[in-house]
Amino acid sequence: MKRSTRRKLNRLGLYAVLVAVAALLAAAVDWGRVRANFWAPGQSKNWHDLILTGAVKTLEYTAICFVLGLLFATVLALMKLSPVGPYRWLATAYVEFFRGLPALVVILACGFGVPIAFNWQPPGGLIGAGLLGLIMVTAAYMAETLRAGIQAVPKGQTEAARSLGMSNGRTILTIVLPQAFRIVIPPLTNEFVLILKDTSLLYLIGVEINQRELSSVARDFTVSGATAGTSTALTQVALLYLIITLPLTRLVASLEKRQQRAR
Numbered sequence: 082m083k084r085s086t087r088r089k090l091n092r093l094g095l096y097a098v099l100v101a102v103a104a105l106l107a108a109a110v111d112w113g114r115v116r117a118n119f120w121a122p123g124q125s126k127n128w129h130d131l132i133l134t135g136a137v138k139t140l141e142y143t144a145i146c147f148v149l150g151l152l153f154a155t156v157l158a159l160m161k162l163s164p165v166g167p168y169r170w171l172a173t174a175y176v177e178f179f180r181g182l183p184a185l186v187v188i189l190a191c192g193f194g195v196p197i198a199f200n201w202q203p204p205g206g207l208i209g210a211g212l213l214g215l216i217m218v219t220a221a222y223m224a225e226t227l228r229a230g231i232q233a234v235p236k237g238q239t240e241a242a243r244s245l246g247m248s249n250g251r252t253i254l255t256i257v258l259p260q261a262f263r264i265v266i267p268p269l270t271n272e273f274v275l276i277l278k279d280t281s282l283l284y285l286i287g288v289e290i291n292q293r294e295l296s297s298v299a300r301d302f303t304v305s306g307a308t309a310g311t312s313t314a315l316t317q318v319a320l321l322y323l324i325i326t327l328p329l330t331r332l333v334a335s336l337e338k339r340q341q342r343a344r
Contacts, residue, residue, distance in 0.1 A: 123307025135298035150219030157224035179221035188214035192286035211283040230261035267336040
């Protein structure tokens with residue numbers, strides 16, 4: 082038997098095993114109970130608040146955290162590459178500290194610990210405090226991505242700019258940073274997806290009814306409403322997250338392939 086034929090038979094055997102396992106699992110599931118729990122009658126009443134309140138607020142919070150986190154991350158990345166030692170040490174300490182903490186802990190600390198300890202209320206109340214915590218964590222991760230992007234810019238670009246009489250600051254702002262941002266577009270897009278999912282942690286600090294993101298709306302429907310006592314609202318939220326994130330993840334893959342072809 083030829084090697085190519087043997088390879089095809091092995092592949093067909095693996096497909097057959099996969100189909101058989103899927104068929105056994107499907108036969109073992111009580112589809113009536115699954116439908117009653119994950120797609121109960123009355124789910125159509127949930128879509129209005131899930132989309133017009135939850136999804137809109139989720140995208141709004143994601144955009145705020147991404148933009149402000151990116152600005153802060155740019156400062157941190159430049160500090161880590163600074164020739165001034167204290168700047169490097171301070172930025173490194175910040176990045177390592179907030180990358181080592183769960184986002185949930187930082188959000189809760191900003192929502193309850195910091196206001197009590199310093200008698201200070203962040204702008205926007207609890208939701209503002211939660212966004213502040215998420216921005217701080219986001220900036221720590223994106224700072225490392227930007228630092229890698231800046232270091233990936235060929236040194237010849239900097240040397241050419243300086244030979245033309247550009248100052249160090251102008252070289253960084255007009256030559257280095259634009260190229261660094263172009264290099265790190267795929268990982269930054271991936272970070273946007275991660276932030277979008279992390280906004281689900283904001284419901285733990287409590288939000289007003291008009292500030293609810295997707296997880297908060299789903300929790301309310303799970304406790305009360307037409308689908309109370311079932312996981313229907315969670316299923317709807319999962320679908321909405323997939324509708325938002327899947328195109329973004331495909332965009333990341335496309336950008337990465339384009340960069341590989343460019344190289």
